[in-house]
Amino acid sequence: MKQKLSKLLLGTALSLVAATGAFAQDKTIKIGVLTDNSGLYADLGGPGSTLAAQMAVEDAGLAGKGWKVDVVSADHQNKPDIGTNVARQWLDVEKVDVFVDVLNSGVALAVSNLVKEKNAVLIDTGAATSDLTGKACTPNTIHWVYDTYMLANSTGQALVKAGGDSWYFLTADYAFGHALERDTAAVVTKSGGKVVGTVRHPLNTADFSSFLLQAQASKAKIIGMANAGGDTTNTIKQAAEFGIVSGGQKLAGLLLFLPDVHALGLKVAQGLNFTETFYWDLNDGTRTFSKRFSERMKNKAMPSMIQAGVYSGLIHYFKALEAMGGNPHDGAKVVAKMKEMPTDDPLFGKGSIRIDGRKIHPAYLFEVKTPAESKGPWDYYKLVGTTPADQAFRPLSEGACPLVK
Amino acid sequence: MQALYAQLLVGLINGSFYALLSLGLAVIFGMLNIINFAHGALYMMGAFCAYFLLNLLGIGYWWALIIAPIAVGIFGMILERTMLQWLTGLDHLYGLLLTFGIALIVQGLFQNYFGSSGLPYAIPDELRGGMNLGFMFLPIYRGWVVVFSLVVCLATWFLIEKTRLGANLRAATENPTLVRAFGINVPRMITLTYGLGVGLAALAGVLSAPINQVRPLMGADLIIVVFAVVVIGGMGSIMGSIITGFALGVIEGLTKYFYPEASNTVVFVLMVLVLLIKPTGLTGRAA
DSSP states (O other): OHHHHHHHHHHHHHHHHHHHHHHSOOOEEEEEEEEOSSSTTTTTSHHHHHHHHHHHHHHHTGGGGTOEEEEEEEEOTTOHHHHHHHHHHHHHTSOOOEEEEOOSHHHHHHHHHHHHHTTOEEEESSOOOGGGGTTTOOTTEEEOSOOHHHHIIIIIHHHHHTTOOEEEEEEESSHHHHHHHHHHHHHHHHTTOEEEEEEEEOSSOSOOHHHHHHHHHTTOSEEEEEOOHHHHHHHHHHHHHTTTTTTTOEEEESSOOHHHHHHHOHHHHTTOEEEESOOTTSSHHHHHHHHHHHHHSTTOOOOOHHHHHHHHHHHHHHHHHHHHTSOTTOHHHHHHHHHHSOEEETTTEEEEEOTTSBEEOOEEEEEEOOTTTOOSTTOOEEEEEEEOHHHHSOOGGGSOOTTOO | OHHHHHHHHHHHHHHHHHHHHHHHHHHHHHHHOOOOTTHHHHHHHHHHHHHHHHHHHOOOHHHHHHHHHHHHHHHHHHHHHHTGGGGTTSOHHHHHHHHHHHHHHHHHHHHHHHOSSOBOOOOOGGGOSEEEOSSOEEEHHHHHHHHHHHHHHHHHHHHHHHSHHHHHHHHHHHOHHHHHHTTOOHHHHHHHHHHHHHHHHHHHHHHHTTTSOBOTTHHHHHHHHHHHHHHHHOTTOHHHHHHHHHHHHHHHHHHHHHOGGGTTTHHHHHHHHHHHHOTTOSSOOOO
């Protein structure tokens, strides 16, 4: 009995200590970069995302203002179970406050749930699925860079307008591919086109010839590639072999990143149209950052929009924390503050975060330059159209996010 | 029906890679008793070798077909001399673990320097373009891959099963001591065999460079399927691995047509079935 009592007292005392600790201004932040460090998406996020996070920490100068900021990184190998395991350990043991990157929609949806349960923050710059701000939205998640709806809207509409009114989809068989296919098909149908067929391939496929032959046989004017990373580059390369483009069909890259174009080479990639929200050569702000970034990358790569998003997202996160004065551990409160403040950084310009967690900024439709037009390494895009921030993303009312009333 | 013919042909193309790779594995297993998990990494090195030859030295595809297998083969022989030879007589597991470790190291190093998205390698000008076969548009390069790998596979089979050199080799695996007594340098022969198996992997790498991106993980993705092919064909059986390689390519191609979602797993389903019914593989002899 006596022992029980002393245990109880000890417990109370400890919880008191913990409680008073929380009242003091706690100024330690732990950032977790959860990404694909070794697989087919590693060049899009991966080590570059960790570098971007470190650069954000350095540039924000919080260390000089009494804050202690740590960056940790882990590889989720594109597997939701591994991703959630790491996330759980980060939340329970390492006390990570904010997750960034988290590319791969399958992993992102799983981690987003967990982050909400443990009241941390997720600034997702890598995953594409628009469900993160739709039916799966949470008060702890911000979707920073792009999403499937935005891509579909910008690229899909532009292509239908240019006469591409029948579509065949080549879709990566998981959450991301399905979402991208669904959103694009909706835009195509709405703009007066029709979808004649679809084939779903497993993630990380090396040989696309079977799927391409089916697409070719469908006679659709546009072959929409609802996949990403190595899957997309292999599709494009092999489509050239099977004479798909020379046969009169057009390939639509629904999600392509700068490193993909670099990997394909301009000879194969030239003329492709697709949408991104960041490109290193947009203005002075993006150029200065990208040069610094590239100098610190092992292969001297320019940043992808996912990596740029990690920087931009963290800069805003730090601003919100500074405004709050401390206590970064109540995730929902931090996110609410972030939504309250307008965003402004050299990479994505001025913008805002909506109630459903969607970060808003303009979307750019690019065309890949021909080898003759390119002036040097990484000079790959020309801008052919801009969708203003307020029209680029899905309207709040259509997302079915429970936070929107 | 037309689409079906096209899928069959596409399956044959993939089958050529399976056949070349599983053939190398079968040779190595048959002669050295090593389960060579580094095979995928060596295949990848072959592709990278072709890339470097072109971009650093300006040496084109045709020479790469000869130089890359030799260069990677020499690398393989160094591996055999310095590491694998110490494992003779030990359980298979040791060789498997060692080669698996080598694969991880090699892939890690390449990934560290070249990233994961890979590097472009163009189809040689002579093999550009395609033919219209009526039921499909066949890229000339793919046709070349099927014909060339078929020739290489048969030549290897001939070398091992029908020549004196091959006979010595097979004898040396049966009873090394006795063969030594005839004045044949068995260790050197084994090193050369490993080099040959590795060279076949590198050759497949060069062949695939223009089709796929030259990526550090290109072998890691493929090697598991190839192992399934070897298991189905029967470990160590040369002809078995060639035939199963092509056959499984075709079966996979058909799956891609009828039920694409399962195309990644169909080979393994078959493997399980074969193991249940005939554990030594379709053409394997009982060990």
